[in-house]
Amino acid sequence: MSRPFYVTTPIYYINDVPHLGTAYSTIAADVLRRYHAVRGERTFFLTGTDEHGLKIERVAKERGLAPKAFADEMSAPFRETWPKLACAPDDFIRTTDERHERWAAELWKRVAASGDLYEGTYEGWYCVGCEAYYTEKELAEGNVCATHKTPAERVREPSYFFKLSRYQDRLLELYRDHPSFVAPGSRLNEVKSFVAGGLSDLSVSRTTFSWGVPVPGDPRHVMYVWFDALANYWTVLQDDPERAALWPASLHVVGKDILRFHAIYWPAFLMSAGLPLPEQVFAHGFLTFGGQKMSKSLRNTVKPTALADAFGVDTLRYYLMRAIAFGQDGDFDVHDLVARYNADLGNALGNLLQRVLPFCHRVFEGLVPPDDAPPEEHEALLSGVPESLRMAGEAFATPAPHVALERIWSALRDANAYVDRSAPWDAAKKGDKPRLAGIVVRVLRLLESVSVALWPVMPGKADELRLQLGLGPVSPSVGLDLWPSGATALVAGAKLGEVAALFPRIDPDRQAELIASLGLAPPAPAAVAVAAPSAPAAPAASAPAPGAPQAAAADQPPSIAYDDFAKVDLRVGVVVAAERVPRKDKLLSLRVDLGEAEPRAIVAGLALSFAPEALVGKRVLVVANLEPRTFGKGLVSHGMILASGPSESLTLATVSGEPAAGSRVK
Numbered sequence: 001m002s003r004p005f006y007v008t009t010p011i012y013y014i015n016d017v018p019h020l021g022t023a024y025s026t027i028a029a030d031v032l033r034r035y036h037a038v039r040g041e042r043t044f045f046l047t048g049t050d051e052h053g054l055k056i057e058r059v060a061k062e063r064g065l066a067p068k069a070f071a072d073e074m075s076a077p078f079r080e081t082w083p084k085l086a087c088a089p090d091d092f093i094r095t096t097d098e099r100h101e102r103w104a105a106e107l108w109k110r111v112a113a114s115g116d117l118y119e120g121t122y123e124g125w126y127c128v129g130c131e132a133y134y135t136e137k138e139l140a141e142g143n144v145c146a147t148h149k150t151p152a153e154r155v156r157e158p159s160y161f162f163k164l165s166r167y168q169d170r171l172l173e174l175y176r177d178h179p180s181f182v183a184p185g186s187r188l189n190e191v192k193s194f195v196a197g198g199l200s201d202l203s204v205s206r207t208t209f210s211w212g213v214p215v216p217g218d219p220r221h222v223m224y225v226w227f228d229a230l231a232n233y234w235t236v237l238q239d240d241p242e243r244a245a246l247w248p249a250s251l252h253v254v255g256k257d258i259l260r261f262h263a264i265y266w267p268a269f270l271m272s273a274g275l276p277l278p279e280q281v282f283a284h285g286f287l288t289f290g291g292q293k294m295s296k297s298l299r300n301t302v303k304p305t306a307l308a309d310a311f312g313v314d315t316l317r318y319y320l321m322r323a324i325a326f327g328q329d330g331d332f333d334v335h336d337l338v339a340r341y342n343a344d345l346g347n348a349l350g351n352l353l354q355r356v357l358p359f360c361h362r363v364f365e366g367l368v369p370p371d372d373a374p375p376e377e378h379e380a381l382l383s384g385v386p387e388s389l390r391m392a393g394e395a396f397a398t399p400a401p402h403v404a405l406e407r408i409w410s411a412l413r414d415a416n417a418y419v420d421r422s423a424p425w426d427a428a429k430k431g432d433k434p435r436l437a438g439i440v441v442r443v444l445r446l447l448e449s450v451s452v453a454l455w456p457v458m459p460g461k462a463d464e465l466r467l468q469l470g471l472g473p474v475s476p477s478v479g480l481d482l483w484p485s486g487a488t489a490l491v492a493g494a495k496l497g498e499v500a501a502l503f504p505r506i507d508p509d510r511q512a513e514l515i516a517s518l519g520l521a522p523p524a525p526a527a528v529a530v531a532a533p534s535a536p537a538a539p540a541a542s543a544p545a546p547g548a549p550q551a552a553a554a555d556q557p558p559s560i561a562y563d564d565f566a567k568v569d570l571r572v573g574v575v576v577a578a579e580r581v582p583r584k585d586k587l588l589s590l591r592v593d594l595g596e597a598e599p600r601a602i603v604a605g606l607a608l609s610f611a612p613e614a615l616v617g618k619r620v621l622v623v624a625n626l627e628p629r630t631f632g633k634g635l636v637s638h639g640m641i642l643a644s645g646p647s648e649s650l651t652l653a654t655v656s657g658e659p660a661a662g663s664r665v666k
């Protein structure tokens with residue numbers, strides 16, 4: 001039996017309310033937990049709130065409240081919000097819980113017993129916003145914190161230090177022997193080079209304020225808030241021996257801003273305490289909103305529950321998991337959300353059901369018809385479906401939920417193409433019942449499979465879909481793998497449910513109404529018009545040779561010396577993420593793996609020819625040494641992808657076989 005799947009979110013600071021960013025982490029963790037539950041694994045999903053530290057003490061004071069009263073008031077909205085977003089944590093930990101404080105003290109004692117704590121004086125810089133110590137080198141001019149844009153404070157106080165320096169080699173070994181400890185891989189490189197650069201001992205207690213867990217045996221000190229906070233993942237399990245067996249965690253889902261704490265400090269504390277290490281820390285990217293960083297005011301505007309009320313909670317979950325490649329930054333664009341709702345959910349999924357189910361009611365008395373005369377001629381269109389769904393499962397496990405959804409939609413595209421070609425309406429018109437039955441049964445069974453594969457992301461809509469198929473809700477149970485395997489409950493004679501629109505279309509008027517009701521700004525006027533290259537693939541036309549006729553020069557560029565060609569750094573790239581660029585309908589924003597530490601950001605005029613998801617995983621040829629080119633605010637391309645043809649029907653230049661990302665093309 002496999003180990004249980006124990007997944008966590010960061011525990012959120014209570015100086016803020018739940019916003020789209022924190023909702024993103026929580027939904028992602030919930031999706032992954034649901035996937036593992038569907039696979040029959042025992043699962044445990046934890047979230048909570050981080051309530052100690054100077055930041056909270058100060059905000060409480062500003063509000064004229066005792067810190068605990070403030071914490072009680074501010075923690076509640078988190079606990080109440082997550083179920084409204086269809087997130088179902090098994091426990092909600094607060095760092096002010098007695099159980100947490102008791103076990104955090106125990107963790108401290110274990111670290112102390114290893115001889116890893118010593119008393120000293122900390123003198124240096126501290127950003128209260130980050131609750132983090134910084135060296136002068138890490139701060140901008142005026143000792144300003146890069147994240148909060150406010151000056152860090154100078155601190156000098158007695159403190160306990162944790163001998164982090166002692167763990168440098170063991171941490172490097174960990175990253176070497178278990179490279180999946182930090183994901184995505186580009187983040188592992190960041191962490192490795194930080195640790196390889198040398199680790200200083202870490203101040204782990206504070207004496208100039210008191211809102212924290214008291215240090216065992218020395219109540220003048222409270223624990224550094226990150227020591228206390230990180231401990232939550234372990235403390236929550238300790239009061240119950242059955243739960244204690246869930247340690248180590250399978251996956252800590254965190255934002256990239258707090259990777260250092262999770263990938264360096266946390267494993268070092270655990271090594272010191274003699275405890276097993278979590279299997280993986282996954283750092284996802286940051287959401288921007290309409291291209292802007294989420295400021296405090298925006299965070300309050302874009303309320304995830306209001307979005308869920310307006311568009312449906314499952315639509316919000318789908319959009320966040322599909323439009324933003326997990327592990328990378330992405331933009332939340334409400335217009336794109338509506339476009340995806342209408343196209344992906346309404347047309348590709350909802351409509352598919354509408355294309356077949358009504359026949360069952362009209363022609364087969366609301367029952368699953370027998371399929372003893374299968375319409376073989378178009379079945380090949382469905383032959384890739386089991387493989388698409390298998391790959392969707394693999395992608396959820398990776399974890400790459402955006403890829404999983406792309407695979408599911410690939411199955412839906414195949415099914416729609418199958419319906420187009422097999423034309424069940426013709427069979428119905430001709431009264432050819434066996435043929436009609438053959439077509440609809442195949443599509444209904446595919447939708448049955450899709451309902452399970454989709455359940456982790458859209459539990460409500462997946463169950464609504466099942467209801468129309470006459471099936472009960474997806475109910476995971478330990479030991480029972482529900483992932484689509486070809487088995488079906490839709491046997492001849494089974495009763496189907498009533499037909500209803502799963503995703504009623506949102507027309508432009510309704511869209512404008514919903515967006516206005518959310519108080520979201522209308523789309524910003526298009527930024528500086530920098531035209532996408534009309535044929536992004538084609539190298540810039542060379543100037544015609546003096547005296548040469550214009551047309552001939554365009555068709556037949558002048559010859560160049562080999563040395564000139566050799567200046568072009570052509571590489572094989574693998575597209576790891578692709579998304580549309582809001583308000584630029586020709587452009588796609590891509591991340592392309594060129595074998596470098598980070599995938600390259602490349603903007604290409606491919607959008608009229610390719611759906612972004614169709615490009616993910618493709619090998620492309622990239623001009624890797626072009627000067628960066630700006631396509632508007634914050635949109636910079638660091639390379640060019642080669643393709644041929646008019647912009648509506650481009651063909652990508654590629655290579656045969658599977659050369660490694662970054663391979664030189666000569």
Ligand code: ME8
Pocket residue numbers: 009010011012013014016020021022024025050229230231253254255256257258285286287288294
């Ligand atoms: O850091 N996009 O809490 P926090 C995506 N208490 N995710 C975002 C985001 C955005 N724009 N903004 C926030 C803390 N997040 C500590 C954690 S854990 C032991 C202690 C998400 O309230 C993302 O997961 O500042 C980020 O890491 C987290 O919220 C920070 O939450």
